[in-house]
Amino acid sequence: xxxxxxxxxxxxxxxxxxxxxxxxxxxxxxxxxxxxxxxxxxxxxxxxxxxxxxxxxxxxxxxxxxxxxxxxxxxxxxxxxxxxxxxxxxxxxxxxxxxxxxxxxxxxxxxxxxxxxxxxxxxxxxxxxxxxxxxxxxxxxxxxxxxxxxxxxxxxxxxxxxxxxxxxxxxxxxxxxxxxxxxxxxxxxxxxxxxxxxxxxxxxxxxxxx
Amino acid sequence: xxxxxxxxxxxxxxxxxxxxxxxxxxxxxxxxxxxxxxxxxxxxxxxxxxxxxxxxxxxxxxxxxxxxxxxxxxxxxxxxxxxxxxxxxxxxxxxxxxxxxxxxxxxxxxxxxxxxxxxxxxxxxxxxxxxxxxxxxxxxxxxxxxxxxxxxxxxxxxxxxxxxxxxxxxxxxxxxxxxxxxxxxxxxxxxxxxxxxxxxxxxxxxxxxxxxxxxxxxxxxxxxxxxxxxxxxxxxxxxxxxxxxxxxxxxxxxxxxxxxxxxxxxxxxxxxxxxxxxxxxxxxxxxxxxxxxxxxxxxxxxxxxxxxxxxxxxxxxxxxxxxxxxxxxxxxxxxxxxxxxxxxxxxxxxxxxxxxxxxxxxxxxxxxxxxxxxxxxxxxxxxxxxxxxxxx
Numbered sequence: 001x002x003x004x005x006x007x008x009x010x011x012x013x014x015x016x017x018x019x020x021x022x023x024x025x026x027x028x029x030x031x032x033x034x035x036x037x038x039x040x041x042x043x044x045x046x047x048x049x050x051x052x053x054x055x056x057x058x059x060x061x062x063x064x065x066x067x068x069x070x071x072x073x074x075x076x077x078x079x080x081x082x083x084x085x086x087x088x089x090x091x092x093x094x095x096x097x098x099x100x101x102x103x104x105x106x107x108x109x110x111x112x113x114x115x116x117x118x119x120x121x122x123x124x125x126x127x128x129x130x131x132x133x134x135x136x137x138x139x140x141x142x143x144x145x146x147x148x149x150x151x152x153x154x155x156x157x158x159x160x161x162x163x164x165x166x167x168x169x170x171x172x173x174x175x176x177x178x179x180x181x182x183x184x185x186x187x188x189x190x191x192x193x194x195x196x197x198x199x200x201x202x203x204x205x206x207x208x209x210x
Numbered sequence: 211x212x213x214x215x216x217x218x219x220x221x222x223x224x225x226x227x228x229x230x231x232x233x234x235x236x237x238x239x240x241x242x243x244x245x246x247x248x249x250x251x252x253x254x255x256x257x258x259x260x261x262x263x264x265x266x267x268x269x270x271x272x273x274x275x276x277x278x279x280x281x282x283x284x285x286x287x288x289x290x291x292x293x294x295x296x297x298x299x300x301x302x303x304x305x306x307x308x309x310x311x312x313x314x315x316x317x318x319x320x321x322x323x324x325x326x327x328x329x330x331x332x333x334x335x336x337x338x339x340x341x342x343x344x345x346x347x348x349x350x351x352x353x354x355x356x357x358x359x360x361x362x363x364x365x366x367x368x369x370x371x372x373x374x375x376x377x378x379x380x381x382x383x384x385x386x387x388x389x390x391x392x393x394x395x396x397x398x399x400x401x402x403x404x405x406x407x408x409x410x411x412x413x414x415x416x417x418x419x420x421x422x423x424x425x426x427x428x429x430x431x432x433x434x435x436x437x438x439x440x441x442x443x444x445x446x447x448x449x450x451x452x453x454x455x456x457x458x459x460x461x462x463x464x465x466x467x468x469x470x471x472x473x474x475x476x477x478x479x480x481x482x483x484x485x486x487x488x489x490x491x492x493x494x495x496x497x498x499x500x501x502x503x504x505x506x507x508x509x510x511x512x513x514x515x516x517x518x519x520x521x522x523x524x525x526x527x528x529x530x531x532x533x534x535x536x537x538x539x540x541x542x543x544x545x546x547x548x549x550x551x552x553x554x555x556x557x558x559x560x561x562x563x564x565x566x567x568x569x570x571x572x573x574x575x576x577x578x579x580x581x582x583x584x585x586x587x588x589x590x591x592x593x594x595x596x597x598x599x600x601x602x
Contacts, residue, residue: 067310067367074360081353094349102356103386106363110382113367113375172346172406 045086053079066112070105077101091171229341233325237550242491243288249561250287256565262287295484303369303477310368315482317361318489321496324354328499329409330549331509332416333517334542339509340409347408348400351500352393355455358493359385362457362474365486369477377473380572384454384461387579392451394587395444398594399504402437412508417522420507426524433601440594445505447587452497454579457490459564461575498556499549506552509545517542 056076063069077100084093179187247262254261265286267278302311327347331339344350359382366378399421403411415421419429421441428434454461470476475486502508513529515521519538521529533541570578 090344090346091349094346094353097353098349098356102353102359102389106356106359106382106386109360109363110379113363114379170345 042086046083049079049082049086052076053083066115067109070109070112073108074101074105077105089171091175225337226341229337229339230326233330233341234322237330238322238325238492238495239488240288241495241550241554242488243292245491245494245557245561246291246487247284247287248558249564251284252558252561253565256562265290292484295481298480300480300482303371305370306477307368307370310364311477312482314361314365314368315478315485315489317357317364318486319492320354320358320361321489321493324351324496325499327351327354327408328496328503329412329508330499331517331542331546332413334546335539336517338409339517339542339546343407343409345405345407348396348406351408351496352389355392355493355496356389358455361486361489365478366474369474371477373470373472374474374476377470377476381457381474384457384575384579387576388451388454388461388583391447391579391583391587392455394584394591395447395451396504397587397591398437398440398444401591401594401598402441408503408508412503412510413516415507416510416516419522420505420510422505423507426512427522431601433597436597436601437594440590440597441505443586443590443593445501447583447590448504449501450578450583452501453560453563454575456493456497458494458560460567460570462569494557494560495553498553498560501556502549502552508552509549511545511548514544514548515541517545 053076056072056079059072060069060076063072077096081093081096081101084090084096251261251263262284264277265284267286269278270276302308326341327344327350329338329340329343333339340347342350362381362385363378366374366376366381369375399411400406402421403414405411418427419425419434422438422445424430424434424438475483478486510516512522513525515526515533517538519533519541520526521533526533
């Protein structure tokens with residue numbers, strides 16, 4: 001009898017440990033020595049924002065109203081930014097909000113509002129496309145699960161990255177230094193590319209060239 | 211569980227919460243309502259009127275002969291305004307998109323979020339007076355202001371009516387245009403300082419002279435005095451962009467009364483309208499605090515030490531004994547007061563401009579944004595780079 005009780009206790013402890021492992025997995029920890037809060041709150045926030053991101057990502061597809069879709073995409077982007085912040089990558093998080101939520105999606109929304117909204121909502125479901133599309137998506141998901149399940153790195157926790165004491169992660173400086181020393185040429189090529197794209201847009205949008 | 215609770219740094223959490231509550235509820239929201247009051251009084255003074263100067267308790271309603279005058283002048287006016295907004299009928303026109311019609315005024319209060327990144331004091335009882343002290347706080351502020359356009363666009367669209375829609379469209383093109391020059395105009399400051407942490411930027415100005423007033427410490431170098439030219443240009447461009455971003459006259463296209471009734475909030479009434487109103491003034495306060503933090507030394511005043519009782523070396527030598535007389539936390543409070551005092555001065559400047567200048571036409575506004583401010587800000591960056599390369 002006593003043996004059974006011990007066994008069940010051991011089982012329970014194992015279960016708790018497993019749950020804790022699952023909760024903390026999938027989250028690489030760049031630990032700042034000053035903040036003990038990360039151990040506990042970070043995984044919670046990670047799962048919260050990841051779930052929100054996925055939920056709003058699904059709602060982008062499911063909503064018939066284009067404005068609702070666009071706004072769902074904005075929330076999804078904001079949640080992604082929150083995930084970046086959780087990884088101590090403040091710079092990428094801020095850029096994510098500025099570029100996607102602040103600029104790209106505003107233009108999207110702007111154009112959607114100027115177009116006719118009713119057409120998309122009135123359209124009926126095409127049953128053949130619905131069945132075919134979900135079959136393809138399911139097949140792709142099954143493949144993804146199959147490949148990722150065999151991927152050995154997924155079972156190991158990510159090694160903890162520790163900063164030297166008293167130093168904070170200055171991601172801004174790291175990004176800048178890498179961009180302007182190791183990747184100067186690609187950076188400049190991208191600059192030229194964007195310039196060409198800008199000029200192209202102006203040329204196309206001008207009805208008649210003088 | 212207990213070890214879990216113990217591992218959470220409660221001190222940090224409580225400090226952050228206390229700072230957020232202090233800034234938003236005790237300082238900025240009252241500041242918003244009294245900015246509205248100041249707007250009325252200043253406009254009255256400029257137009258040679260009296261303005262609201264006698265709000266008291268309406269005891270005459272109860273049968274007394276006179277209203278009870280407890281406040282100096284009309285300082286009770288904001289309270290009466292708030293009561294009016296809450297008690298008015300909340301009318302929702304037919305044919306609006308309900309969900310977005312409600313969502314837009316909520317989003318209008320978004321500018322308050324960017325206050326988290328702004329250092330409003332040096333330190334108080336050893337705690338830094340900034341809510342989120344991250345190393346990219348400049349970008350954080352721009353990220354939040356970039357999302358501010360959603361409230362106006364959604365309000366214009368959800369109202370399902372012509373004038374609000376036109377107002378929304380105008381506002382989004384205006385805000386996108388001026389966001390660019392706003393972001394670019396601040397780059398010379400970041401180049402000189404070499405970082406994006408606002409609290410460090412203010413500390414640097416406290417030690418080495420304000421960016422536009424380099425009179426002590428490291429500010430007395432040739433580099434800083436040469437930099438005055440690009441910094442003055444970036445200050446002017448930034449201030450104009452802030453006017454446009456906050457939809458203030460002379461750039462209040464989204465709600466120009468003579469053309470669009472009231473622009474994007476034509477269909478809103480009661481508290482929903484009040485939220486737009488408050489959001490606009492909150493954005494003004496954020497803009498003024500940015501101007502103060504970037505160019506006028508944030509919480510620093512040359513002869514007042516920071517929250518640890520240290521001033522710039524020059525003043526420390528003269529007044530050092532006097533600084534030690536008073537406790538450090540008192541200096542911390544003095545710094546917070548100085549910061550909000552400076553913000554209030556910039557706000558008065560905002561109001562003054564509104565009642566002095568006429569409105570631009572919309573095409574003129576776009577022309578100023580895209581053809582002048584944007585290019586000036588770009589050239590200014592090259593000028594700064596040249597000066598920095600020359601002096602370093």
